[in-house]
Amino acid sequence: MFPNESPPPHGRHPDQGQVYQQTPRPFVQEDTLKNAEIQIERKFFTISLRENPRGRFLRIIEDTGGKRNTIIVPTTGLTDFSRILNEMVKAAEALPAPADARGKTAEEDADSIGNR
DSSP, rough: OOOOOOOOSSOOTTTTTOOOOOOOOOOOOOOEEEEEEEEEEEEEEEEEEEEEEEEEEEEEEEETTTEEEEEEEEEGGGHHHHHHHHHHHHHHHHSSBBOOOOOBBHHHHHTTTOOO
């Protein structure tokens, strides 16, 4: 602390991180209406259509080596979500194949080795 600085009223310097105590969320009953699982490379996805007292939603869980990420999309947004996802799939299919570290695309590499 500089000589002309007064201590903060709560006793901590602003640069010191604050500690937050989260109160546990109350349990909310959820019903699974439909469930699907898929593995893509090292990632495992669980996609569930669920319902609770607040409404229906799609829950997408990505599990990679014990690390989990979740997104939730309310069913009111599923049509837009699906439309944008389909646009991304079309865009990915329209782009040229990515080059590997040697600068060759997968197609060029397969042709040079005899069409693996």
